[in-house]
Structure formats: C-alpha cells, structure tokens
Amino acid sequence: MATKEKVQKAPEPTNGAEERNPLLEAARKVLLAGIGAVALAQEEIEDFVNRLVERGEIAEKDGRKLLREVVDRRKKDAEKAEDEISKRVEEVLDRMNVPTKADIEALGEKIAHLSKKVDEFKKSQG
Numbered sequence: 001m002a003t004k005e006k007v008q009k010a011p012e013p014t015n016g017a018e019e020r021n022p023l024l025e026a027a028r029k030v031l032l033a034g035i036g037a038v039a040l041a042q043e044e045i046e047d048f049v050n051r052l053v054e055r056g057e058i059a060e061k062d063g064r065k066l067l068r069e070v071v072d073r074r075k076k077d078a079e080k081a082e083d084e085i086s087k088r089v090e091e092v093l094d095r096m097n098v099p100t101k102a103d104i105e106a107l108g109e110k111i112a113h114l115s116k117k118v119d120e121f122k123k124s125q126g
Helices: 022-054 060-095 100-125
Strands: none
Touching: 022 060
16 A cells, blocks of 8 residues: 655764764754654554555545645655754854854865965965
C-alpha cells in the first residue's frame, strides 16, 4: 500500500578528540529525537490505515488518499519546523556574535587583498 521511508542516522564525527559545543550537541539530540518520533508516527499511521482497510471500514483507495494527505501535511509541517529552527538558530548565533559565513568570506577577501599589498610593498622596497 504505502512504502515506508527510511530515516538515516546522522554520521558521528570521526575524531573523538574534537571538542563539541554543548548548545549545538543539545540541539542535535533534540532534532534527532524529533526525527525518530516522526518516523515512528508515520509507521503507526500507516499501520492504523492498513488495519482500517483490512477490516473493510474504509476503501483501499480512500486509505491511499488518506496516507498521501498525512504525508503531505507532515512534509509541510516539517518544512515549517525547519524554517523556524533555522530562524531561531540564526537569532542565537547573532546574539552570541558568531560570524556568518559571509562575514568570514569577506575577511578572507580583505586578508588576500592586504597580502597582495604587502607583497607589492616588499617588491618596491627590495
């Protein structure tokens, strides 16, 4: 009737000596728990709908339609949650004055420009 989605576990860092940010680690654990709960809920919904179809309480066509609606709704809700989480993480990082990727890239460009000027200056002095 419906195929079950497989949830892949996020890869663990290979270097055990890496120091982890406690806030990031806590957020990671919460997100992984949420993903697991969603996968479990999906399986339970599929099982419930399959039982209704088997008992003849709803037609198979209606069961497939119901599962599609649930999956679509879950995807929309997941997208909303992802957007909200991203927004909140950005707010926290901003409050902590953590530079953005764009900030770091801009600094890299400035360093490259200054290095070029230093090299030119050295050539003119030598």
